Amino acid sequence: MDTDVISAAIDFGLQKLSFTEIKINQRKVVESFLAGKDVFFCSPTGSGKSLTFEIAPFVFKYLQKNDMCIVLVISPLTSLMRTQTQALNRKGIKAPNKSSLGDVKEGKIDIIFSSPESLIGHERKLLLDLAKKNFIKTVFVDEAHCIKKFGLPDKKKKKLAYRPCYGRLDEIRSLVGGHVPVVALTATATEETKAVIKKQLCMDNCSEIMVNPDKKNVTYWVHNLPSDDICTNFRWLVNLLRGYKQATSRMIIFFRQIKHMADVYEYLETSLKHDAYIDFKEGGPNDNRNRLFDMFHMKTDDDVKDFICTSYMNPNGNIRVVLCSTSFSMGLDVKGVDTVIHYGPANDVDDYVQESGRAGREPSQQCNAILLTYKRCLGSQNIFPSMKEYVKSKTCRRAFILNIFKTIVEHAHIPHFCCDICRLSCKCACSCEDECVCTNTCNQVLPKINTAIMSNEDNDDSDDNDDNDITELDDMFSSDSDSDVLESSTRKPQVIYSSDDEMF
Template sequence: MDVAHSDTYEELDLEAAVEQAKSSQGISYVLTDRQKGAIYSVLKGNDTFVNLPTGYGKSMVYQLVPQCVDFMKLKQGHKESASVAVVISPLVSLMRDQVKTLRQRNVTAGYVTDVLKQPVEMALLRQGKLSIVFASPETLLGPLGRELLTSSVYQHNLCGIFVDEGHCVAKWGFKSGKLDAFRKSYSCIAEVRSLVPSTVPMTALTATASPEVKKTILQSLGMSNVNTIQVSPERTNIKYSVTSTLAKDPDSQFHWLFRDIQEHRKQTPKLIIFCQTHRQCRELHAAFEDNLGEDLIFHIAMYHSCTEEQRKEKVMEDFTKAGSFIRVLIATVAFGMGVHVEELYNVLHYGPARDVDDYFQETGRIGRDGKQSYATLLNDKCDCSSDSCNADVTKGWLAKHLMRPSASTETPQHFHPQMRTVTDSQRVELQQKVEAYRDSLLQGQEDAMYSGIDMTSGISVSLISTIVQNCHLICSYEDLLKYPFFNDTDAKEIWNVITETLGTEFSSDIVCDTDSDSESDDSVEDEQSQHSSEDIVSRPVLSSNSSSSSD
């Protein structure tokens, strides 16, 4: 064990170890400096706190470390070894997803819980034949976990303990007000350190941790002399919005989505609707069933902690792959942390998350490939009479920290190959024509008007205003697709309106004054702190990313 970690490792040796581990797993892309920095820190035997955004690739740290340690041991002249990393994970769905990914890369990995104990896997587990072992804190602190960690195999080969989704330590491990701890075992993980050699480092990984949460995590896990690897949790490819409707029942609130599913079926852009309770999930699923009928309800699925394990597996297997049959998933936080879903660019919160950290975790499921994505908070399902209303807290935080001018709302401060000349009268005419098109979408939709014009039509007042304001920069259909349209049909129709009104004549090779860029950055920073929650675009957006580019 002692030979596995050393402060005297040369940087070149560490880099060679990482490249060897990547090669053996068929990983061709270049790791970021922060990913490598976290791996190097663990290999040197340091306790490490990894705070990187969702989709950043935090899991690469524990996925590569065992093979890196084996490489370093061989380089030091020791006989071939089989290092083991133990990963404490909060959800079976996350463990299952990680194990599936690792096995596809020929990594020996497995997971165990107090309920799921397969005979073959248990034998491999006890023999130390699995290089990465996932377990819940309850299992690891129970009889089986203690048996494994104190066995000679693990005493000799354990190269690190990794607490994935480390914010769960603070969120779930302690009493909150009058509520007992959700999962008390999370506050007891430090006990594991008394069972393993003192040279085994502890690593906590999370996408979201306020200073208070970080302090709680480090203290609870007994981490000392900690190396911190972190960046802001902000995901620049996600547009955040908060909206509300006049309607208070799901039938009216989601009429726009029912219509889209009826029209597009399996081509409907994927969407997760996060609910805060099982009851909300059931009520919402019942509304979809009533409005879609037997022929279409199969495109909708529900996922929460009480969903049967077999059903969870089927939902996870289908929804996470490209071209999935399930297009809308109604879920609680039970579906989320760390799970990678292909072609997912939309998430809607049916009421606010418990806090901003949870909100970022749940919105972190979208746009993991870097493409433009949309997170909408529907705050109708909230009693905002309290000063500590979750929706108001979340809106205020978003307005202060994330509601910066984006590619679709500001005059870009970089090179524009084309720009058109637009008169004030043309802007007025354009706005009138676009509003007329939106009004045409409302015909025959009187019953759905309780949802509000924005939700029923899918084209918000804010969107129209933004397009009119920036129409001099919209010189191609691709330019228009950078704006948050509900579907391609609306985008095409509005593009026709733009060309009909403004023509197709452009000025070329226009370059903005780069000398003023640095000053404008500072002014944007000042404006951000003054944004109110009303500045946030108030409309639900579903993006298929069928032809839009990744910003």
């Protein structure tokens, strides 16, 4: 296809989206699927992967001189689909909800968001009808790492797949026709993950566009907490919210156990009382709309989820801290987050990089990815050996992560901005020509969030995370879901319009 024609089609799409330019890698994706090729696109959180499917219907309309051009986006979460649909509708892009299914059948829609369960289930006939009419031009699998994470059984542990339809996406490929290109989008993918995704999507000869996962503006830290008492371990957060209130640095805290999330939420409410709210009103109402923190998990009300998402898409939103499950790591356009905290390690390095990538969406913003470990937190059988090695590593954490992804550090980092290990060897304040005699070799002030957390720590150097010292945990199931949400943290069930089940 002529490059000038492709450029004109892309310019047409950018104009429709009110954008002025497209990045090189985004353009490569568009050029590949226009050539009928499958694409594997791996690029860090916040790098603009969604533009590739937002622009797709318009480049096809321009090239084919036909308005009946639909792009199918397979997504894991209804909250994500709902947020994306609302954002696109505000731009004048036709993305359906329940009331517009008639338009879908007639091809009068630009983008369809749906889950694997819906497409393989009750939307199967609709998909076939659209394919027969040649309306579907490209299939995008957003958050494609979910294929490996949720779609396949664990034969070693004799566990069934959590979302088996994610392991059946090849059926969707057969439904829409082999001529329709498939684009897999993900922020992280090891060689193993990439191989699984390509195999499950039957992407035998695809274009691979891989972007270095190194987020240079994120500093990696591990803090070993001496206690397993949830109140003791989060006393620093109470002090931080009480002291800084709405000026508290915006942060996301991921939990591996829903019980821990509920306990911290209750502890914050009980401890902060009136200080939990902005402009507390004696007569009320005081709720999530003026509270400094909230929870995001499967049982969270739709309206609360929407409010959290809206607040976090606004750099000046009221909510400063979100306690969440892994679902908040996927696709949402969160802004102004300068700290991502994990209470306990992620299952694997893939997940950890995906989730910590919520920080530092603005390259000029120096951010922190902090992993808090507590007694016996490495005891879960669901944690991969590589993640345990990361926690215990005595060498550069950034280099450890990038080695997992077969990538090297492209540019030297200032040691105190790299990780807690490299910070120890930083000599940015040293001017000695020969042997260093400085009492202080680094002049970088410790971030206030780290200072607050470290105020909870004692100097006990014992190995609190010894794998051999394991007691029975309230173990989350293998995919870090919200399956065991406590009654105390339950709000009304999720109402779903584009998926059979809310999975997270």
